[in-house]
Amino acid sequence: MKAAIALLVLLAMPALASAQPYIGSNGPQKGNVEFSGAAAWTGGYDAGDAAALETRNTTTGSGPLTLFNVSGDVRSAPGVEARIGFFLTPRLSAEALFQYTRPVLHANLSDDFEGATGSDADETVSSFLFGGSMLYHFGSGRFMPFVLGGAAALRQVHEDSSEMVSGLEIHGGGGVKWWFNSSGRGFGLRADALLSSRSESVGFEEKRRVVPTVAGGVTYVF
Amino acid sequence: MIRLRSLVVAAMVAAFCVTDVGAYLKLGTNLGTRLVTLKFNSFPIRYFVTNRDVPGVTAQQAQQAIDRAFATWAGVPNVSLSSQFAGFTAATPSTGDGINVLGFLNRADLDRVLGSTSFTVDTTTGEILESDIFFNSTFAWSVASGGEPGRQDFESIALHEIGHLLGLGHSMIGETELIGGGRRVLSAEAVMFPIAFAAGTLNRAPRADDIAGISDIYGNDTFRRATGSITGRVTKNGTGVLGAHIIAFNPATGKLIAGFSLSNDGTFVVAGLEPGPHVVRVEPLDDGDINSFLDPANVDINFKPAFYNKLVTVPRGSTAASIELKVVPK
Numbered sequence: 001m002k003a004a005i006a007l008l009v010l011l012a013m014p015a016l017a018s019a020q021p022y023i024g025s026n027g028p029q030k031g032n033v034e035f036s037g038a039a040a041w042t043g044g045y046d047a048g049d050a051a052a053l054e055t056r057n058t059t060t061g062s063g064p065l066t067l068f069n070v071s072g073d074v075r076s077a078p079g080v081e082a083r084i085g086f087f088l089t090p091r092l093s094a095e096a097l098f099q100y101t102r103p104v105l106h107a108n109l110s111d112d113f114e115g116a117t118g119s120d121a122d123e124t125v126s127s128f129l130f131g132g133s134m135l136y137h138f139g140s141g142r143f144m145p146f147v148l149g150g151a152a153a154l155r156q157v158h159e160d161s162s163e164m165v166s167g168l169e170i171h172g173g174g175g176v177k178w179w180f181n182s183s184g185r186g187f188g189l190r191a192d193a194l195l196s197s198r199s200e201s202v203g204f205e206e207k208r209r210v211v212p213t214v215a216g217g218v219t220y221v222f
Numbered sequence: 223m224i225r226l227r228s229l230v231v232a233a234m235v236a237a238f239c240v241t242d243v244g245a246y247l248k249l250g251t252n253l254g255t256r257l258v259t260l261k262f263n264s265f266p267i268r269y270f271v272t273n274r275d276v277p278g279v280t281a282q283q284a285q286q287a288i289d290r291a292f293a294t295w296a297g298v299p300n301v302s303l304s305s306q307f308a309g310f311t312a313a314t315p316s317t318g319d320g321i322n323v324l325g326f327l328n329r330a331d332l333d334r335v336l337g338s339t340s341f342t343v344d345t346t347t348g349e350i351l352e353s354d355i356f357f358n359s360t361f362a363w364s365v366a367s368g369g370e371p372g373r374q375d376f377e378s379i380a381l382h383e384i385g386h387l388l389g390l391g392h393s394m395i396g397e398t399e400l401i402g403g404g405r406r407v408l409s410a411e412a413v414m415f416p417i418a419f420a421a422g423t424l425n426r427a428p429r430a431d432d433i434a435g436i437s438d439i440y441g442n443d444t445f446r447r448a449t450g451s452i453t454g455r456v457t458k459n460g461t462g463v464l465g466a467h468i469i470a471f472n473p474a475t476g477k478l479i480a481g482f483s484l485s486n487d488g489t490f491v492v493a494g495l496e497p498g499p500h501v502v503r504v505e506p507l508d509d510g511d512i513n514s515f516l517d518p519a520n521v522d523i524n525f526k527p528a529f530y531n532k533l534v535t536v537p538r539g540s541t542a543a544s545i546e547l548k549v550v551p552k
Contacts, residue, residue, distance in 0.1 A: 050473035052501075054396060054409035055429075059420045065397060065409035068529075070473045070501055107473065107501055109529050113397060114505060117550070118529035121501055158535035160543040163497050204473035204499075 027090060027140060027184030028221050034085035034093065036190050038217025042079065042101050042127070045211055047072030047203035068112040072204045077103035079127070081215045091137045097152055099129040099213075105202050123159040125202050129169055130155075142182060147174040148192070156202050167200030177219055190219040248439055249391050251345045258348035260341065260389045261439050266306035267292075267387075272325020273310040276359045279376055281310060281325070283365045284357070288324055291380040294426070295388060298433050300445035303388065315354035317342050322387070324380075327356035334404075336361055336418055337379050339386035353387040355380075369423040378418070378425035385414050385428075390435045391515070392416040394467045395480050398509045405510070411478050416514040430477035434494025441494075450536040451493040454545035455483070456504055458525050462488030463549060465512070465521030470534070471501040482507070486520065497538040502530040504547045525549035 028034065049071045053064035079101030085093040106122040131152020138145045149172040156165040173194030180187045192215045201209050249260040269292075271285040279287075285307060292305040308321075315323040317340045329335065335358055342352040357363070357379060364373035396410030398417060407417040412431040419425060428436070437445045456466040466483040470492045481492040506523035507515060528549050534542050 048473065050471075050476055052469075052471045052478055053476065054411040054478070055424050056409045057407050057419045058422050058424070060406065060408050067397075067469075067478070068471075068501075068503070070471070072473060105499060105533060107499075107533055109501065112503075112527065112529075114527045116503055116505070116527035116529050118531055121529060121531055121533045123499060123533040123535060158499065159532075161535040161537045162540070163535050163537050202499075206474075 027144070027179075028087045028093070028137075030087055030089050032087040032185070032221050034083075034087070034095075034219055034221045036081075036083040036085070036095075036217060036219040038081045038083075038190065038192070038215040040079040040081040040099055040101060040213060040215040042077050042103065042196070043212040044074050044076040044103070045201075045203075045209050047074050047105060047107075048205035050204050066111060066113065068116065069110045070204070071108040071110070073106050073108075074125075074202060075104045075106055077101045077127070081217070083133075085135065087221075093135045093137070095133045095135060095148075095150070097129060097131045097133055097150065099127075099152075099215075101127045103127055103202070107204075125159065126157045127202075128155045128157075129153070129196075131169065133171070137177075141184060142179045142188075144177040144179070144184070145174065146177065148172070148194075154198055154201065158202070165200050165202050167198050169196055169198045171196045171213070173213075185221045188219050188221070189217070191216045248435065249341075249386070249389050251343060251348055253346065253348070258345075259439060260343055260348050260350050262303070262388065263347075263349045265302075266304040267322065268306050268308040269322040269324055270308050270311040270313065272314055272323060272327070273312055274326050274359075276326045276363055278370075278373060279326075279363045279365050284325065284376060284380075285310070287365050287377040288380050288384070290426075291377055291384045294381055294428065295384060295436055298428065298436055300442050300448070301437055301440045302442050303440045315340075315356040317352060317354055320352060322353050324355040324383075325357065326359040328360060329356065329358045330360045332358060333360065336374055337383045339383050350387075350389065355383045355387060357383075364421075367423075369421055371421055373421060374418065375421065375423050375426070378413070378423060381426060381428070382413050382418070385432065385436070388436060389439050390414050390432070392510070393431045393435070393480065394482075394507060394510055394515060395429075395431050395469065395478050396509055416510050430475075431479050434479045438494050445494075447539045448496075449494050450497055450538055451491055451495060451541045452500065452502065452534050452536060452545070453489070453491045453541050454547060456488040456490060456547045456549060458522065458549050458551065462486050463522045463525065464488065465507045465516050465518075465523070466490070466525070466547070466549070467505050467507050468492055468547065469503045469505070470495055470536075471503065472496055472498060473501060474498050482516065484516075491541075495536040497536050499533040499535045502534050502545070502547065504528055504530070504549060524551050526552055 052067040085095040129152040133150030175192035364370040393412035393414040396415040456463040483490040505527035512518035
C-alpha cells in the first residue's frame with residue numbers, strides 16, 4: 001500500500017508542476033503594459049548595379065559602349081526604436097513598433113569612358129517602420145528570453161526630396177529581457193535580434209530584401 | 223513679327239552653322255529677355271514630299287519612311303502631336319513657300335551634310351509656321367528594313383530631321399573620336415546626336431533623351447505630373463560655366479537624359495526625368511563641334527568631366543533642390 005502511494009505521488013508531481021503559473025506573481029501579468037526604447041542598428045545590403053550604356057556605332061565595335069558603371073549598396077545604419085506592449089497572457093504580448101534609421105544609399109562610380117573625376121555619390125535616407133509584433137516569453141524571474149514576429153509598413157524618404165519608397169515589412173527573431181529586480185517587472189534591459197524582410201526598399205532595383213536588425217535598450221513594465 | 227530663321231541642324235559628319243539652339247534639347251528664339259521654345263501649335267502638321275527618286279529610294283518609299291518617322295515621334299507616350307501627308311509635290315524643300323516640304327535635294331556643296339531642316343517662325347510666339355527638310359541626294363540612301371552597308375538609313379535620318387522640325391535641338395549623349403581630319407561617332411544614346419552612324423537602322427527609335435525632349439515640348443499634363451527635373455549651376459573656380467553638358471543617369475532604369483548650362487552663370491535644367499535617385503555627371507562639350515549645339519563664343523570646354531558627389535533624387539512632378547557642380551580645369 002505504501003509503495004502504491006509513493007508511485008502516485010511521483011506520477012502526480014510533474015502534473016502539479018506544470019499547472020503552476022510559469023513565473024507566478026513575479027513577472028508580467030495579463031493586462032500589464034510595457035514600454036521599450038532602444039538604440040537600433042539595421043544591416044546594409046546590395047542596392048544593385050547598373051551601367052550607363054550608349055548604342056555603339058557598329059562600324060567601330062560591337063556591343064554597347066559603357067560610359068560608366070554604377071555599383072550600389074545601402075550601408076548599415078544606426079537608429080532608434082520604440083515599442084509599446086500589452087500582455088495578453090503572462091507569456092504572450094502584443095506590441096506596437098516604431099523604428100527610425102538613417103541609412104546611406106551609396107553609389108560607387110567606375111570605368112568612366114572619359115576618366116571623369118569622382119568615384120562616389122550617395123544620399124542619406126530617412127527610414128521609418130510603423131507596425132506591430134507578437135512576443136512569446138520563456139523562462140521566469142529576472143531573465144526572460146522571447147521570440148517575436150510581426151509586420152510593419154516601411155516608408156523611406158529620400159534626402160532633400162518628397163519622393164519615398166513604401167513597402168511591407170515582415171520580421172521575425174528573438175531576444176532577451178533582464179529585469180533589474182527579482183519581481184520581473186519595473187525596469188529592465190532588452191535586446192532584440194531580427195531579420196527584416198522588405199518588399200520594397202531604396203536601391204537601384206526593385207526586389208524583396210532581407211536585412212538584419214538588432215536593438216538594445218531599456219524596458220519598463222507597469 | 224514674322225522672321226525667317228534658317229537652321230541647318232542635321233545628321234552630318236562635320237561642322238556647319240547653327241543658330242539659336244535655345245534651351246535643353248529644344249530650339250528657341252529670344253523674345254526680349256525671354257527664350258521662347260519653337261514648336262508647332264496647329265495639328266496635324268501637313269507635309270508634302272518632293273516627287274523625286276534617288277538611287278535606291280523612290281519618292282514613294284521616302285514618303286513611307288517619313289510617315290513612319292512622324293508616327294514614331296507621335297507615338298511617344300503622353301505626347302500630343304500628329305501629322306498628315308498632304309501629297310507629292312514638284313516643289314523642293316526650301317523656305318518661304320508656306321508649305322512644309324521634305325525631300326531629296328542635290329547639295330554636293332555640303333559634302334558632309336546628310337540632311338538639313340529649316341524654319342520660318344513667328345518670333346513673337348515661337349510658333350513654327352513652316353519647316354522644310356532636305357535629304358542630300360549626293361549620299362547613298364537605303365530604305366531596306368535591315369539597312370544596307372555603305373548606305374545611310376533614310377528612316378533614321380528622317381527621324382532625326384523631323385525631330386528638328388518638331389523643335390528639338392541636338393543632343394550630346396554620344397562619344398566620338400577625331401580621325402582623318404573629321405570626327406567619327408563611336409556611340410550615341412540619342413537619335414538627336416548630331417553625327418550619324420555610318421549605316422544601320424539603330425536610330426529608327428528614339429531613346430530616353432529624345433523622348434524627354436519631345437515630351438518637354440509636346441507632353442501633356444500626365445507627362446509633367448509623372449516626371450521631374452534637376453536644376454543647378456556648373457562652376458569653375460567659383461565662376462559659372464557656359465555650355466557644360468550635364469547627364470542624369472537613372473541606375474534603376476538605365477536611362478540617360480541630359481541638358482546644357484545655357485547661361486553665363488552656369489545654370490542648367492535637366493527635365494523629363496523619372497522619379498528616383500540619379501547619378502549626375504558633367505562634361506565639356508567636346509564630342510561634337512560646338513556650333514552644332516551652341517554659339518561657341520563663350521562656351522568653356524576647358525574642364526575635366528566629373529561626377530557630382532551626391533545622388534540626386536528627382537521628385538515626381540517637381541524639381542529637386544538646386545545643386546552646384548564644381549569642375550576643375552584640365
